[in-house]
Amino acid sequence: MFDTRATRRRTVHRTRRKRGQAGVIAGLTILVLLSLGPYVFMLGTSVKDNLQFATNYWLPSWPLHLENYSTAWQQISPYLLTSLLVAAAAIVGILLLSSVAGFVLARYSFPGRRFLFAMIAALMMVPSISSLIPLFVMMRDFGLLNTYAVLVIPHIAGGVVLGTILMKTFVESIPQSLFDAARTDGAGGVRMFTSIMLPLSMPVIGTVALVTVNGVWNDFFWPLLTITKDQYRTVSVGLLFFHGQTGTAYGPMFAGYMLASLPLLVLFVLLSKHFLAGVQGGLPGSH
Template identity: 40%
Template sequence: MVKTNTGFLIKHGTIFLLGLLTMLPFFVLLNLSLKDLTQFNLERWTVSFPFHFENYTVAWQTIRKYIWNSFVISGVTVVGVLTFSCLAAYPLARMNFFLKEKVYFLIISLLMIPFILTLVPLFGLIVKLHMLDSWLGLWGPYIAGGQIFCIFVLRSFFSSLPEEMFEAARVDGGSELRILFGIVLPLSKAIIATLGVLNILGTWNDYIWPLMVVSNEKLMPLSLGLMTFQQLFTTNWGPLFAGYVIASVPLIVLFMFASKQFVEGLSSGSIKM
């Protein structure tokens, strides 16, 4: 009994310690965001009063346009990726057509090509299509590139669904599109939510591609806007760290609302982490 209790305490104590170490940087960031310049220089690592919540007002006035741009970019991208991926994965999983398997293997073979190798030809294509400094210059490559992994995962999930369900729907006169939207997609909410979260994380945090395509500050996403924001508040640390806190809030809120579906999608067996 003593050994059991000791093992329980060690296991949960280790988990608590690791969780605390994970959250510690965010608590430090939150503490620094509430200081003025004097407090930052003299009491950097301790909690000091009064709190300067005006740092958040100053930071929000500068950073809100970049957050909105990231919402537009990530929102349109995730809708486009999931829509085209579902429409492509369903026939690859549940329909028969000429060279079906070869088309599928050709698509997933693109997963073996590192993204960095496609930057130069992709940038040349964007220049020829006159998409620099435009939403399409960001949406197009994100939607095209994000589909590959989603098709791979969704095709595996759709293939695992029982064939009898599809046969019954076809006997009742259901078209393939009706089967997809009426039966398959409602059963795939967890895996679609997981892919959506992963896609949003990828586009929200991406820095290299927006840096190459966007030079107009009105179109800059948050990843680029933070660099401009940092230059504005080089020595005014309070608003700078307040901006970093604000920038982290959307993803935290997203995971809070999608955490249940995200965990269900990971545990469904379609994604092996």
């Protein structure tokens, strides 16, 4: 009799767990469909001409006009190159500053260390819009408008805050015994930084790089405000002017949006595991 009751309880438990899993799967499926819906629509529209777009708004239609991509590429490739240059420069600057700052804050004791880190963390609470006008005035007074520097410097200044927090928290999770052994062998701070800290911090470095690229790619208002010359426009602002040039040619316009989104999509698919590992490793209490 007891075996029968235990069997029933296990059966009820398995049934409830399967129902819960089915509910979670259904919810995630709906979320994925809602998220991918605009992207699928953009992909389908990018290979249509205006007549196909008017007659088959939601459904795919043939023939596929792949020439829309060549038209879009000719227009937005300079903007993509500018965004890549800005992202590369911002990544180098952020990683140099945040890795050194995180290492020093995590492994060296000096007066005011906790206060300094608290001030860095407090910068996360400051809305970026509040510094927009002072930053614009500074860039104007320094004569940096319509230059690459006006695009790179704000990303470095903003990205170094999050980068330092992630780096410092991650380095603190590295066993102190590794640094003690290296110090016993005569390694100095620079050697420990380059031989121990950097190789072990690759997940966080990848996370910071991916967040920086995403910020550069999606930044719209600041390049629109500070750049008036076409050769310095990033892809987000360049798409706005490309839209004005194509007018009502929806196929090339959506093909341009697709081309602009592909670098981020491919980068995140390739680095998603490292991104999640870096975020989890850089959060307090995740070890």
